[in-house]
Amino acid sequence: MSRTVTYYVFLNSPWCFMGAGRLAEIARTAGATVDVRPINLGRVFQETGGKPLAQRPQARQDYRLYELARWRRWYGLDMVEHPDVFPCDEGLAATCVLAVKAAGGDALALATGFGAALWLDNRDIGRRPIIEGVLKAQGLDAAAVLAEAEGQADRWATELQANTDAARAAGCFGVPWYVVDGEPFWGQDRLDFVAEALTRPTA
Numbered sequence: 001m002s003r004t005v006t007y008y009v010f011l012n013s014p015w016c017f018m019g020a021g022r023l024a025e026i027a028r029t030a031g032a033t034v035d036v037r038p039i040n041l042g043r044v045f046q047e048t049g050g051k052p053l054a055q056r057p058q059a060r061q062d063y064r065l066y067e068l069a070r071w072r073r074w075y076g077l078d079m080v081e082h083p084d085v086f087p088c089d090e091g092l093a094a095t096c097v098l099a100v101k102a103a104g105g106d107a108l109a110l111a112t113g114f115g116a117a118l119w120l121d122n123r124d125i126g127r128r129p130i131i132e133g134v135l136k137a138q139g140l141d142a143a144a145v146l147a148e149a150e151g152q153a154d155r156w157a158t159e160l161q162a163n164t165d166a167a168r169a170a171g172c173f174g175v176p177w178y179v180v181d182g183e184p185f186w187g188q189d190r191l192d193f194v195a196e197a198l199t200r201p202t203a
Contacts, residue, residue, distance in 0.1 A: 012087040
């Protein structure tokens with residue numbers, strides 16, 4: 001029986017983007033499914049004591065840059081250190097991910113595409129033309145996806161809220177947050193442990 005990695009994602013996160021390719025590879029190797037669940041990270045921070053980047057002590061902000069540099073070298077990604085617009089308003093982009101997922105499409109690839117637009121191409125994924133471009137680059141009918149995303153705004157807002165509720169119930173306090181058989185893993189630097197969890201026998 002196929003296993004599932006529940007993936008709580010915030011599209012603005014460089015850590016989500018950096019780990020996404022490895023997550024997809026792990027899932028393919030294990031024959032597992034990735035259940036992509038965009039969340040409201042601001043609410044998670046409010047409820048768990050986390051702080052947006054700009055509100056963190058300078059020492060933490062400085063160390064983050066060292067970590068970003070190390071991990072982008074590790075993954076071989078030519079990432080932008082300081083995107084022109086960060087954080088972007090990811091509301092519509094996240095809604096598109098939900099709509100594509102509901103239609104049986106590759107939500108992981110789309111979420112990764114939005115991350116690439118921000119962190120590789122320095123594009124504002126809060127802008128509709130950029131969103132359209134990402135959708136088209138993924139081989140999707142951009143007009144149809146946007147019509148679904150914008151035409152059922154209440155549905156997707158409810159789903160985003162439910163995802164955030166589920167993330168909190170799973171102990172989430174940051175992203176990326178992965179869950180395998182009820183066991184949580186925080187950060188793209190825990191993906192080897194995610195891979196190991198998928199090899200364990202099921203109860």
